[in-house]
Amino acid sequence: MPFILAAANSATALHESIATMPEYRRWLQPGGTFFFTVVTYERRPFLTEPRARKCLSQAIREIRSKRPFTVTAMVMLPEHLHCVWELPPGDADFSTRWQLIKSRFDRLWLPPKTKSPHEVWQPRFWEHCVRNEKDLKRHVDYIHWNPVKHGHVTRARDWPYSTFKRFVKMGEYDINWGQAEPATLANWTLPQE
């Protein structure tokens, strides 16, 4: 499994009543769900290398065990990644989490005793606070369509480094979804790709 998609935490009677909506959207907490784009330093293409994926996975797991969050959806491209996180109620401190994940990754990824400064990531990242279910759907679609958008594959199903297949299993997509631009993304662009 390329990424960690934490099990959804708790359901209330209200949530359960909205039976037709997929679970990941039913549990949307406005103000607590964020979309991120994180880019490598000078767009160096290393992120999909097996060891890099392993290091990132480990870094996320370690930081998440101390500062919880749920990875709702994620895609890794060679020189950037996109993901949606859900943070615990009343906690919007994604900046510290990213800082810790990046530095933990660096420690795992770089040769031992590498001297600072070492450039691995672009210093800033793009973040967007997800406003509602429609906004969440659009960003999750954006994530899963991204490998096609960037020309790596012609079908979302052919890119192994995303949560796409997890969403197919949840019934959110047909396996052949994402060969053309999804309708949810028509006339819509992110400030940073």
Ligand code: NI
């Ligand atoms: Ni992208």
